[in-house]
Amino acid sequence: MRMPDLATVRDPERAFQALDLLVRRRLDGLLQGDHAGMRLGGGSDSEEVVRYRPGEDDVRRIDWNVTARSLEPHVWRPRAEHELESWVLLDETPSMAFGTTRLEKGDLGGWAAAAVGMLTDGPGNRVGLGRWSVDGIRWEAPRPGRITARRVVRSIGQAPRTVATGAVTSLAEAVTALERRARRPGVRVVVSDFVEPDGRVDRPFDWEVPLRRLAARHDVVVVEVLDPRELELPDMGLLVLVDPETGRQREVWTSPRLRARYAEAAARHRAAVSEAVRGAGAGHVALRTDSDWVRDLARFVLARRQVPRARVRRSP
Numbered sequence: 001m002r003m004p005d006l007a008t009v010r011d012p013e014r015a016f017q018a019l020d021l022l023v024r025r026r027l028d029g030l031l032q033g034d035h036a037g038m039r040l041g042g043g044s045d046s047e048e049v050v051r052y053r054p055g056e057d058d059v060r061r062i063d064w065n066v067t068a069r070s071l072e073p074h075v076w077r078p079r080a081e082h083e084l085e086s087w088v089l090l091d092e093t094p095s096m097a098f099g100t101t102r103l104e105k106g107d108l109g110g111w112a113a114a115a116v117g118m119l120t121d122g123p124g125n126r127v128g129l130g131r132w133s134v135d136g137i138r139w140e141a142p143r144p145g146r147i148t149a150r151r152v153v154r155s156i157g158q159a160p161r162t163v164a165t166g167a168v169t170s171l172a173e174a175v176t177a178l179e180r181r182a183r184r185p186g187v188r189v190v191v192s193d194f195v196e197p198d199g200r201v202d203r204p205f206d207w208e209v210p211l212r213r214l215a216a217r218h219d220v221v222v223v224e225v226l227d228p229r230e231l232e233l234p235d236m237g238l239l240v241l242v243d244p245e246t247g248r249q250r251e252v253w254t255s256p257r258l259r260a261r262y263a264e265a266a267a268r269h270r271a272a273v274s275e276a277v278r279g280a281g282a283g284h285v286a287l288r289t290d291s292d293w294v295r296d297l298a299r300f301v302l303a304r305r306q307v308p309r310a311r312v313r314r315s316p
Contacts, residue, residue: 019114019153020146049076083124084186085142088113089178090152091192091225092133093168094244100229101290108289109191109225110156114149115297116189116221121145128182132174132192139181168245170197172206179214188214190282191223193230194273197245201269205276212280220282224273227289231270232263
């Protein structure tokens with residue numbers, strides 16, 4: 001069966017159905033299934049064995065094997081089982097309103113966020129959404145994954161195209177707000193192009209420390225959205241470049257030397273972003289507007305399922 005081209009589907013309901021088909025056929029299993037708790041509490045699976053504390057521990061959980069070996073009563077404490085709560089931070093700043101292929105980065109970011117909503121859908125699971133734009137962050141309360149996905153699909157292509165006229169929320173501030181939004185351990189997804197307003201391409205980035213704090217408590221996935229013209233300039237002679245964040249314009253001559261320097265800086269930036277994300281302990285997948293983003297996301301899904309994630313242990 002031929003897969004639908006999301007870029008050509010204009011009706012929101014048909015677009016949602018097309019995305020649903022893609023997810024079911026090619027992306028099944030990213031975060032579905034039982035989600036292991038990240039804290040000790042009520043549950044059924046044993047997490048650790050500790051000495052029995054009279055009046056505090058349940059005698060029904062005494063581990064008789066350990067008790068016999070140590071000659072002291074020990075009990076096992078279960079890992080908490082709870083529904084999965086996910087939050088997606090979606091970049092809708094002006095830099096995302098750029099694209100030289102069939103999709104703009106903002107459209108691709110919206111499709112990716114909707115796919116996450118579908119993949120995390122399950123009994124009791126909920127997905128919250130933070131829309132980050134020049135006007136700040138607009139939070140949408142957690143809802144079942146498919147409902148959140150439908151809302152995202154309906155809003156694709158409708159993000160404001162205005163440039164920033166004053167102080168705007170930085171990515172570091174947005175990630176910090178996401179970390180403070182919901183403290184309960186779960187899944188957090190950041191969808192952005194990671195374009196620095198000041199043009200910085202080298203580490204350290206301001207968002208590294210907030211992302212590391214976020215990953216210390218949650219399972220974090222970073223979705224980096226790219227367009228091919230951000231990686232290399234075309235050989236077009238005189239070219240007018242516009243800064244989407246400020247609206248400033250500049251004429252440049254796309255000489256071989258300039259294009260080589262630009263490609264080198266772009267590659268360095270991509271490598272620095274990848275290193276920073278991995279250093280923070282988050283998963284990283286790069287999606288491009290000129291490639292099969294569903295295939296790329298599926299490969300990331302497969303890699304995550306094959307590599308077990310470290311379990312975070314916390315004191316009761």
